[in-house]
Amino acid sequence: MLTRLALTDFRNHADALITPGPGFVLLAGDNGAGKTNILEAVSLLAPGRGLRGTPLRDMARQQGDGGFAIAARLAEDIDIGIGTAPAAPxxxxxxxxxxxxxxxxxGDYLSVLWLTPAMDRLFADSAGARxxxxxxxxxALEPSHAHHVSRYEAAMRARxxxxxxxxxxxxxxxxxxxxGMAEHGDALGQARARTIxxxxxxxxxxxxxxxxxxxxxxxxxxxGDLKAALRASRSRDGAAGRTLVGPHRQDxxxxxxxxxxxxxxxxxxxQKGLLIGLLLAHAALxxxxxxxxPVLLLDEVAAHLDPVRRAALFSRLEGHGQVWMTATEAALFDGIENATRLTVTAGRIN
Structure with a gap:
């Protein structure tokens, strides 16, 4: 879990500091205040492009110098920092x-999982999104998976x-x-199968x-034999302009x-219930x-649940690590007793 989070020139936050407790971290504020930006900053502390998946240059504050910084301290007094420089956004x-x-x-130091409103369309979205x-x-289970995915995709682009x-x-x-694609593709395919x-x-x-x-x-x-499949598919892949066989085609x-x-x-x-149930089971795993x-990031989840399901969600989450949640109204967090409660207003945190 995080015990400290500092943002500099990240999205609409010029300078922000949060010292969260071990359980719920509740962020309330109007739309556009910067609540999701805080969750995005936490998501960037794990491998990948964060919960929005946008280019890094778009995360720098518009009135800043073109770079940003995110600094976090974990419970084990481990400091992690990420960011970009203006010259290399x-x-x-x-x-x-x-x-x-x-x-x-x-991924060796922190597991981060999230659920956002955009993910409500996951089951009807593209195979790539899933x-x-x-x-x-x-x-979150096998940090080395990020290495295999990045190496496989790099080799595929070159091919x-x-x-x-x-x-x-x-x-x-x-x-x-x-x-190289066969080596890393087999590893990432097996990791996916193990996780499933x-x-x-x-x-x-x-x-x-x-x-x-x-x-x-x-x-x-x-x-199967990915190396042989790639060799046999060269002409077809060349005509298509992309690789048509391999784990990058999985759904x-x-x-x-x-x-x-x-x-x-x-x-x-x-669909919302299936997604939440899936996330909760994975967090337990x-x-x-x-x-x-893991650190859980739940963006505007409470607003889309009826009171009974909200209570069920809060009950399932209680005592299971640090959970960051956002809502436009603090009343949506009723029923949560022990929490770090913050109000976000136009890039300021109180």
């Missing part, structure tokens, strides 16, 4: 314990570029790229309450377990595996 700099570090190392969601779940100009392509380099299996068990063991159980499966790529298939119905055919309320619960 798209380069993420990471410091851990005062030393420069690779961004993928962040795949990125799944990868975030894997990151696509070579296939676009076959007359100039170096055959040995093409083979090397496909070998473990998460299925965690969901089955979770309470039968107001959040329905989901059943999960992977589709789109079932493994997360979700069903309402009780109804045996695809999640995207469920009602809006059922992370706590079991890593020995400490």
């Amino acid at each position: 798209d380069r993420k700099k990471v410091r851990i314990k005062g030393e420069a570090a690779a961004a993928n190392r962040l 795949r990125r969601f799944l990868d975030r779940l894997v990151f 696509n570029k070579l296939l676009a100009e076959p007359d100039n392509a170096d055959p040995e380099w093409l083979v090397a790229l496909e070998s 299996a473990a998460l299925g068990e965690a969901i089955a063991a979770s309470p039968e309450d107001d959040f329905p159980h989901a059943s999960l499966a992977l589709s789109g790529w079932d493994g 997360l298939a979700v069903q309402h377990a009780a109804k045996k119905q695809p999640a995207h055919l469920s009602s809006t309320g059922e 992370v706590e079991e595996r890593r020995g400490s619960p």
Whole structure:
């Protein structure tokens, strides 16, 4: 968990400092005040592009010098810092314990999970959106997954570029790229499969309450000899301008377990419940595996739940690590007793 969070020139926060407690961290304020920006800052302390997935240059405060900084202290007195410099607004700099570090190392120190209003469309969204969601779940359990994903995607981009100009392509380099894709692709595919299996068990063991159980499966790529598949698909991939086989084509298939119905055919309320239930089961799995619960970021979740489901959510979250929540009205947090309560107004925190 975080014991200190400092923001400098991040989004609409010129200079902000929060010293949260170990349980709920409740942020109330009007739309546009900067509540979600705070959650986004916390999400950037884990591997990846954060809960919005926007370019780093867009995160710097418009009235600032073009860079930003986020500094956090963890409960173990470990300091983590990330940010960008004005001269390199798209380069993420990471410091851990005062030393420069690779961004993928962040997952070794902190697990962060989030739920935002944009994710309400997850089950009806693209396969890519669900795949990125799944990868975030894997990151929290296996931090090395971030390394395999980034290396696989880099090799795939280079291969696509070579296939676009076959007359100039170096055959040995093409083979090397496909070998790298096979190595990292097998690793990331196996990690996804392990997470799906473990998460299925965690969901089955979770309470039968107001959040329905989901059943999960992977589709789109079932493994096999990826190196051979890539070699056989060169002509087709070159004509298409992209790689058509591999774990980057996988999709997360979700069903309402009780109804045996695809999640995207469920009602809006059922989809919300499935997503929350999935996140809660995963948080419990992370706590079991890593020995400490993840930091949860729940953006405007309470506003879209009826009082009974809000109470059920608060009850499930109580005593399970640090939970950051936002709402436009503080009354939506009624029923939560022990919390750090903050009001956000136009980039200022009280």
